Amino acid sequence: YTIQRHNMVQTDFVLSRGVLYSVLAVLIAVGYALLVTGFSLALGDRLQPDNPLIAGFLLFGFALALLPLRQRLERMLDVLFFRGERAYQERLKTFSGELTGAVELPQILNVLRQYIEQSLQPQHLHIFVLDTFTDQYMAAKDLNGLSTSDLRFSHSSALVQQLGGRKSPLYIDTSEALPTALQPESVRMSLLGAQVYVPLLGRQRLTGWIALGQRLSGEVFTNRDLSFLDSLSDQASLAIERAQVMASMEKRMQEMNVLTRVAQGVNITISLDDIFELIYAQTTQIIPADDFSLILYDPVRSELVPVFVVENDDRVPHKENKPLEAAHTLEYEVLRQRRPVVADDYTRESQRRGLLGGSSELHAWLCVPLNAGAETIGLLSLAGREPNVYYTQEQLGLLQAIADQVAGAIVKARLLGEAERRTRQLT
Template sequence: MALQQVVAAALSLIAVLLIVALGKAVWPHRREQAIAILLGFLVALGTSALYDLSAHGARTLAALAPDPTLSFWAERVHRLWPVSDAALVLASAFWLCFFLFYPEPYPWLRRARWVPSALYAPPIVIAVWTLLHPLFHSSSDTHLMAIARASEYACTIGGGGYALAGLGFLWQRASRAEERAIQGALRAVASVASLVLGLVVGVSLVPQWLGSAPPLKDSPVLGSLGLLAIPLALGYAMVRYRWLGTELRTGPTLAYALLVVGAAGFYLLLVELFVRLGGTAIRPDHPAVIALFALVVTLALHPLRLWLQEQIDRVFERRRYDDRQVLRMFTEHISGIEELPALSRVILEGIVSLWPASTAALVLRDDERSAYTTREAWGLPPSSLEVRFPLDSAVARAVLSRREPFSGKELEQEPLPPAELEALRALPRELLVPLGSGEERIGWLQLGEMRFGSYSRRDREWLALVADRAGAALEHALQDERIRHETAVLEMLNRVGQAASTMEVADLLEWIWRETSRLLGGDNLRIALQDERTGEWRWAFVIENGVRHREKEGTRWSGTSGLAAEVVRSREPIVAQDYREECQRRGIPLWEEEPDRPDTAWLGVPLVTEARLLGVLTLSASRQSTLYRPEHLRLLSTIASQAAIAIEKARARAREAERLAELEILNEIAQTVGTSIHLDEVLRLIHQAVLRVLNAPNFYVALYDPARQEFSFAFYVENGRVLEPPAERWPLGEG
């Protein structure tokens, strides 16, 4: 029996400590009606658990040390049992009323506000009557003793009835709860409460009703287990589901409880050891026992407590117990990452590991697209990366005007444009967390429902701190990305200038495509050049869907339709977010070779040098998520300006090479004429010289006879074959 008393005292101690931890967790929300009722339930239940702890502790000490004084105090504590019963009756009333008001009050309570007061009245009467119970038992009046026994039955039936009614409301709330976290928490509590009620009925009441002695009537462990079960269920709901928006710290509670139980067990073991070594009975308060016990506890208590708390935190806490340590480790983890894609991925993975959301998305400012775009996603389809919000959108203004995390469902209640509402619903919106430090906001996090529980107030506070650190790192990475982009543009322009003096036109156009696609994106590029001699327009370079089409290069272009023709006519660059819509707005017919051109973003710039038009360069993107802005147009215009200079230089080099070739040919012809005396040989050499600079499959040389005033062919080439000249002659003025 002494061992059972020790176990019962240990269970009661754990129950008391756990109830204190529960009360501390819900105390900040005490102004809410349901939470105030729950606090009343915890106070009543804690009173009963405290009585059990005192009673079992006193009996344990009396059993270990047969001292009249200890036995006297144990009996005194035992006489306070009506306090425990009265507290349990009041706890059953609070239990029932809590589930009338949580998670929302029943609608009929608004019309019948007197119901809660009426429900509290019978338990209060029973509790008062129970507290006066010892007076009736001490009286010899048989009527008063009958009333006392009746109060015992009223206490049992009333408390049990209220507990059973509360359990019914609890199961109803659990089955109808809309949020998964609340549903899971209520089901966990309801399951444990049903088990406790079933044990009480099956082990205690049923045998009494059948007229037999309860099998565990004298077991102190059973009652302590019943008192511990409900706080354990409430604690489990708070830890796993973040129930009631609280964050229960189980580590210190269980660690101290286990330490006290372990210390008590060690003390009893120490007493038994002294008895066995000494061979005689030793009182538990012997100085040697107390001194050795104090020495061991002093040396081992602190490291043992830290070790126990760490082990408990690993089991019950999803993240480390010390939030400051989490924040420090998170900051150190992201501080060494400079690349924006890698940093975005690490930040999102880190937040999801600390707050296990089912889905998550990181939305950041994208200056190139003039929008807030999804940079990283967790648990979402690839299409979520195409979601964007314009910089001046209502969603962006609403999110970035907040300083604390908030539910995205609040935004859905505001009048949003259909496109923005659709984009908002394409991403998780259980919690939106603004990113940035100070007044600068660079984006936000969108988190879905947690895999267990819900976001508590403490979660939101720490998410705001983590978001500030993450926002500072992301802002630095964005600045580095812009600097790298600008540096790449300058390097590219420098390379264009260097290439202008060495590359031929064909190689230069290929190189321009590679640089342009790298800096501006886009998968369609066309360059049309105007022939210097004929004035005709021809496609000099054609890229469609990222593939070069050489068969289309060299073909004529009318230059009369499409936005490219408008660029040629006005010699001004054009940017369009929708090619077809822009053509309709300007009243320009679509390009005849692409009547079914998809609605794409489009850029077009002229190739101009010193007011001389050389050609036109167009860039477009098939992906509808691409957005070209004036910054892109200025960059492409700069590239086109450098490209035009390079093309002009390449053409000048070609003209110079052609002129030198012509002079060389003329020099060769002059030398040939001066050294050869045979006409046939001279004409053949002239023909070969001409073929070096001209594509001339047909070549004729006719000589004039002044005496006869007639022409006759001296050299005749058709389709590249030298033929015998025809014998016919032609008078002057014919042909």
């Protein structure tokens, strides 16, 4: 593959203007000759063609007379040579109007996808946008609600770096080798099957990009097509960035509300099981998870004991209050180090650390310790069973903040239970 900027001469513009001025030159020459001949025949010797004053008046009058003809001729040539460009201009106007009415990100992406598919009809169309939850670039869903690609790109990706540093579309010639800068992404770019990459540039960073495959008609993308895509991306970028800012603000508000409800709940709820139910319900509102486990440490037996287990969004009581079978798992690693662990794949992360793999159904996994002062009293873990789910450092920080409140509530409940037990003994 090779990168081409398509900074070529616009031959249709040059040709149309060449035809226009050639026709005007012929009309002026013929018209001037006819006028001079006519006036000479009518006025005889009183009109001399070489008189500069008379020639100037004739040319001035002739220019005024030809102005409407020139404008009409120019419009006719524009219709002939720029029929496609006029259609693109009309589409851009309607696109701008529809984009104004789209507020949420899925609506904006659907409008953008619809106009690209109708105008250019590519074999493949992927619209990658930055997911603020995972901080990765993901393919948006198509008009049928299906994701066009499972690929994800981080900020360190060679393709992201390349697109973030340019303002024009990136054209890929499939007949040549990929340049060195994009070699690390050769496999994933071949899976996308795209010829044109159009960056969606925000004010501060790359908000995403459009990846188009070859056209269904087999025609190559022209300079006019790339200009149309560039104009679409300029308008869409601002709308996408606006929607992402609004979504981020709503997410922050939701996180603050969840932390507030957790703090209030653990202070007024006495039953540990009720506290665990509250923590599960509030945590999964801001951090997506299929599995949720709250595990306490038994210092007498040196065992980790799950006390609240949810798998596939259903509570699993028969796995509660039973020690974890193996001591060489990621859970015990978090307990020993008293530090959180984020893994994209639970089994691979266990193998990388030389530990037992545990459940092979888990993919993304996030676990934080329940630290009460200098003591770790347990763990709080989340897991996703879908391969396209990832946890971020920001989500880890949120879960750790929740875990700190849970640890305090557990210590308080234990102290209260111990006080009640001693009171009963004394009475």
